[in-house]
Amino acid sequence: MSGRIVVLTGGVGGAKLALGLCHAVPAESVTAIVNTGDDFRHLGLWISPDLDTLLYTLSGKSDEERGWGRASESWNFMAVLRTLGGEDWFQLGDGDLALHVERSRRLQAGRTLTDVMADYGRSWHVAAEILPMSDQPVATWLDTDEGPLPFQRYFVERRCAPRATAVRFDGAEQALPGPDVIARLTSPDTKAILIAPSNPYLSIDPILAVPGIRAALASAVAPVVAVSPLVGGDAVKGPTRKLMDELGMPATPRAIADHYAGIIDALLVDERDRGAPLPETAHDFCDTLMLTLDDRLRVAHAALDLAARTTR
Amino acid sequence: MSGRIVVLTGGVGGAKLALGLCHAVPAESVTAIVNTGDDFRHLGLWISPDLDTLLYTLSGKSDEERGWGRASESWNFMAVLRTLGGEDWFQLGDGDLALHVERSRRLQAGRTLTDVMADYGRSWHVAAEILPMSDQPVATWLDTDEGPLPFQRYFVERRCAPRATAVRFDGAEQALPGPDVIARLTSPDTKAILIAPSNPYLSIDPILAVPGIRAALASAVAPVVAVSPLVGGDAVKGPTRKLMDELGMPATPRAIADHYAGIIDALLVDERDRGAPLPETAHDFCDTLMLTLDDRLRVAHAALDLAARTTR
Numbered sequence: 096m097s098g099r100i101v102v103l104t105g106g107v108g109g110a111k112l113a114l115g116l117c118h119a120v121p122a123e124s125v126t127a128i129v130n131t132g133d134d135f136r137h138l139g140l141w142i143s144p145d146l147d148t149l150l151y152t153l154s155g156k157s158d159e160e161r162g163w164g165r166a167s168e169s170w171n172f173m174a175v176l177r178t179l180g181g182e183d184w185f186q187l188g189d190g191d192l193a194l195h196v197e198r199s200r201r202l203q204a205g206r207t208l209t210d211v212m213a214d215y216g217r218s219w220h221v222a223a224e225i226l227p228m229s230d231q232p233v234a235t236w237l238d239t240d241e242g243p244l245p246f247q248r249y250f251v252e253r254r255c256a257p258r259a260t261a262v263r264f265d266g267a268e269q270a271l272p273g274p275d276v277i278a279r280l281t282s283p284d285t286k287a288i289l290i291a292p293s294n295p296y297l298s299i300d301p302i303l304a305v306p307g308i309r310a311a312l313a314s315a316v317a318p319v320v321a322v323s324p325l326v327g328g329d330a331v332k333g334p335t336r337k338l339m340d341e342l343g344m345p346a347t348p349r350a351i352a353d354h355y356a357g358i359i360d361a362l363l364v365d366e367r368d369r370g371a372p373l374p375e376t377a378h379d380f381c382d383t384l385m386l387t388l389d390d391r392l393r394v395a396h397a398a399l400d401l402a403a404r405t406t407r
Numbered sequence: 408m409s410g411r412i413v414v415l416t417g418g419v420g421g422a423k424l425a426l427g428l429c430h431a432v433p434a435e436s437v438t439a440i441v442n443t444g445d446d447f448r449h450l451g452l453w454i455s456p457d458l459d460t461l462l463y464t465l466s467g468k469s470d471e472e473r474g475w476g477r478a479s480e481s482w483n484f485m486a487v488l489r490t491l492g493g494e495d496w497f498q499l500g501d502g503d504l505a506l507h508v509e510r511s512r513r514l515q516a517g518r519t520l521t522d523v524m525a526d527y528g529r530s531w532h533v534a535a536e537i538l539p540m541s542d543q544p545v546a547t548w549l550d551t552d553e554g555p556l557p558f559q560r561y562f563v564e565r566r567c568a569p570r571a572t573a574v575r576f577d578g579a580e581q582a583l584p585g586p587d588v589i590a591r592l593t594s595p596d597t598k599a600i601l602i603a604p605s606n607p608y609l610s611i612d613p614i615l616a617v618p619g620i621r622a623a624l625a626s627a628v629a630p631v632v633a634v635s636p637l638v639g640g641d642a643v644k645g646p647t648r649k650l651m652d653e654l655g656m657p658a659t660p661r662a663i664a665d666h667y668a669g670i671i672d673a674l675l676v677d678e679r680d681r682g683a684p685l686p687e688t689a690h691d692f693c694d695t696l697m698l699t700l701d702d703r704l705r706v707a708h709a710a711l712d713l714a715a716r717t718t719r
Binding site: 139174178179219 | 450477504505
């Protein structure tokens with residue numbers, strides 16, 4: 096398959112698929128459109144967790160064992176911050192801090208997030224394109240039984256313990272898609288658009304909430320294929336299943352397809368979910384658990400094959 | 408000697424005397440009024456080199472061998488920053504960063520530098536008082552043969568290589584002394600005011616440039632004793648001697664006393680400078696080289712003894 100491959104993605108799970116894609120096709124033909132709803136200002140710094148996860152993963156610097164952040168990280172900053180009574184609920188590694196400090200400096204100097212990430216990608220020889228969904232701030236908030244919580248407070252500090260009743264994306268209505276986002280989605284050169292197996296509510300919906308992106312997906316020439324985030328009726332990691340329960344959505348491939356109705360043309364389903372309620376639309380099966388690089392390559396190929404067999 | 412001891416000080420050399428004072432008298436009776444003319448905004452962070460040197464030295468966390476920064480420091484942040492093309496001429500250790508990030512956060516939240524340093528001192532169990540000379544920004548600039556340079560560019564990036572023709576303190580005229588600075592200098596409870604053997608032009612003059620401080624020294628009840636920064640006609644460290652040459656001042660105890668004329672009542676001179684031109688005012692001799700803690704204690708005692716023998 097030639098042409099550009101675009102993937103809409105959140106952090107860890109989505110980055111695995113993006114890495115698989117970079118091995119399945121020439122990496123320079125891969126564009127990741129990345130959720131920035133998790134971005135937040137912390138200790139005065141601008142933190143972009145999902146963008147940085149893509150950067151770490153695609154540059155080979157991610158910590159595979161811990162599952163987030165950079166490999167060979169040290170934690171001197173946090174240790175000293177703690178002795179000063181600083182906020183220590185969000186872990187910032189010493190090397191990781193460089194991304195945040197330098198990004199904050201450049202943003203304050205008037206550069207865009209898109210520019211900063213493009214520079215970072217070049218600096219670290221990442222051939223794929225890492226595009227923020229928007230250069231304007233969009234903040235994911237959860238309404239919970241403990242009141243409204245910004246994403247990182249819910250996800251990291253409270254470890255997803257509060258019961259969620261709704262998810263919203265502050266600022267999304269005023270946000271514009273990143274400068275190349277619409278062009279990549281609608282270009283005739285784009286051969287497939289994938290939605291990574293990221294959390295639909297927390298990682299993909301913020302992207303879809305940016306005005307223009309949903310319409311671009313609808314008018315795209317390329318088929319749109321989502322990879323189900325469910326593996327045997329559960330999420331591999333994170334609060335997807337708990338959230339689906341709380342929001343009254345059954346943890347089934349059909350519910351995922353319904354959630355993406357009007358956007359996707361086909362769904363790649365984990366083979367463990369063959370017996371679960373399936374979508375009426377096009378779908379295919381694959382072992383979607385991505386533990387090794389071979390797994391990532393397999394899922395990437397399966398998603399691309401499904402896209403190649405799907406017509407709009 | 409009972410009562411409060413106040414010391415006007417820059418960074419490394421002055422911090423050594425301050426540490427000696429904290430061992431010579433009860434540490435809680437020592438107040439350091441610290442130069443903030445070296446403070447600067449770097450990478451979007453507020454950096455206060457001299458205040459932090461006092462904090463590190465008086466809390467026992469300074470790196471004695473390197474001569475600046477904290478002991479057991481790591482440098483992951485700088486290493487990553489370099490790979491991103493960030494400015495790397497000013498070294499920021501991983502643990503050290505916590506001071507700057509947390510300080511910047513608090514200043515942006517409306518706290519004063521005096522508050523922040525008092526909190527840091529409490530957090531690290533520093534019994535002595537570390538007072539910024541001012542809560543308003545004062546920036547030391549050097550006019551040089553390469554044009555005007557802010558202090559850190561001159562001192563760190565250019566390693567004092569440019570030839571200086573003048574030193575000025577931007578913002579000093581509009582600055583106020585820190586909230587307790589004047590009270591500490593003029594209090595009847597203060598038994599001695601010392602001027603540390605810091606660079607007179609770069610570390611002490613900025614303090615004296617803050618309106619009100621010079622007058623407070625003149626009207627103080629306590630005697631004011633300076634420790635000469637010269638040891639055998641040269642500076643122990645830093646550009647003092649080179650600067651004195653460039654600014655046309657002989658490197659002699661008398662020139663130091665002349666520089667502080669109207670402010671000091673006596674000068675503690677290094678014994679190696681007995682043969683050099685001496686001040687006409689009160690002076691005493693001591694081995695002022697401070698390599699060990701014993702040295703620091705000796706110089707502290709000698710300065711306090713000279714103050715005790717000096718009447719205003």
